[in-house]
Amino acid sequence: xxxxxxxxxxxxxxxxxxxxxxxxxxxxxxxxxxxxxxxxxxxxxxxxxxxxxxxxxxxxxxxxxxxxxxxxxxxxxxxxxxxxxxxxxxxxxxxxxxxxxxxxxxxxxxxxxxxxxxxxxxxxxxxxxxxxxxxxxxxxxxxxxxxxxxxxxxxxxxxxxxxxxxxxxxxxxxxxxxxxxxxxxxxxxxxxxxxxxxxxxxxxxxxxxxxxxxxxxxxxxxxxxxxxxxxxxxxxxxxxxxxxxxxxxxxxxxxxxxxxxxxxxxxxxxxx
Amino acid sequence: xxxxxxxxxxxxxxxxxxxxxxxxxxxxxxxxxxxxxxxxxxxxxxxxxxxxxxxxxxxxxxxxxxxxxxxxxxxxxxxxxxxxxxxxxxxxxxxxxxxxxxxxxxxxxxxx
Numbered sequence: 001x002x003x004x005x006x007x008x009x010x011x012x013x014x015x016x017x018x019x020x021x022x023x024x025x026x027x028x029x030x031x032x033x034x035x036x037x038x039x040x041x042x043x044x045x046x047x048x049x050x051x052x053x054x055x056x057x058x059x060x061x062x063x064x065x066x067x068x069x070x071x072x073x074x075x076x077x078x079x080x081x082x083x084x085x086x087x088x089x090x091x092x093x094x095x096x097x098x099x100x101x102x103x104x105x106x107x108x109x110x111x112x113x114x115x116x117x118x119x120x121x122x123x124x125x126x127x128x129x130x131x132x133x134x135x136x137x138x139x140x141x142x143x144x145x146x147x148x149x150x151x152x153x154x155x156x157x158x159x160x161x162x163x164x165x166x167x168x169x170x171x172x173x174x175x176x177x178x179x180x181x182x183x184x185x186x187x188x189x190x191x192x193x194x195x196x197x198x199x200x201x202x203x204x205x206x207x208x209x210x211x212x213x214x215x216x217x218x219x220x221x222x223x224x225x226x227x228x229x230x231x232x233x234x235x236x237x238x239x240x241x242x243x244x245x246x247x248x249x250x251x252x253x254x255x256x257x258x259x260x261x262x263x264x265x266x267x268x269x270x271x272x
Numbered sequence: 273x274x275x276x277x278x279x280x281x282x283x284x285x286x287x288x289x290x291x292x293x294x295x296x297x298x299x300x301x302x303x304x305x306x307x308x309x310x311x312x313x314x315x316x317x318x319x320x321x322x323x324x325x326x327x328x329x330x331x332x333x334x335x336x337x338x339x340x341x342x343x344x345x346x347x348x349x350x351x352x353x354x355x356x357x358x359x360x361x362x363x364x365x366x367x368x369x370x371x372x373x374x375x376x377x378x379x380x381x382x383x384x
Contacts, residue, residue, distance in 0.1 A: 026338075027326070030301060030348050034318045037302040037345070046319040055319065059326040
């Protein structure tokens, strides 16, 4: 593990322990500065990232998790069949304002179908979804328009909300920066890399300030840094009171979420 | 010297050392570590130093701000506050009152 990796793991550990985002950023930056000036192996200078994160928590404390608010998404008894195949059987998920829910499970277990049912894009054969508030949906792919610039996407989203061109563009660029992406530029969406196009997708889904944000494996094509930015952003949105549902097959983020729905057959049913 | 023992001593007094080093002007983590080493306290690892600095900052004994160095990288500079100055005075006096008799006793033991 080199210094950069150590710092990354350390940063993730701080977030996981709910150290305030600003404080965590400062502590990580200071450790990085120290390593740059003094050199040395971070494992010797600071110790294991987990242990050092625990020490930092002792020194500066953590922010109490915001109390979960009212129920924003309530899916009950969701069953879906395609022909003879039952992809979802009596799946249930309740997400409150200020919570992140992860939908996990093996490939083909119906994660995306479940999310699309929550989004109202697919009808279930049985069950009911209740959404309270505005809904945002970020599909796994698609969702961007090939022949438009990122800016033009922002303007379109803005138009849907009655926001003028210039403020919409500014808001879009600001939201993109939260993901570590500089959206200023004259590159058509179809010429963006897969990861960047996904950032555009994500940016758009957060622009409308939805109360419920549904994300289907939103990190396709992301490098490690973008992935960290994404989770920082999700935590920020969560702490701002949004209800977030993420479909993921990556289990290493699960301890940062509040609710897990495992759709692997025989594991169905949400639990905290 | 027994590293464990030295570590225990340091835990009790490192905050005072840091406050004392900041008495005549601001400094940043790496520079403080070097100053302690040069003074003969021995190498202080970042994992020991920064939690102390954070605690001092949280309790208002020091303030901190990020600034670009002249040509170097941005660094977090720590400054002593009035409360820090008072804590240094009280804590330092108490420390001196403590080590004087300890030194006395140990000196007799070692010399005898």
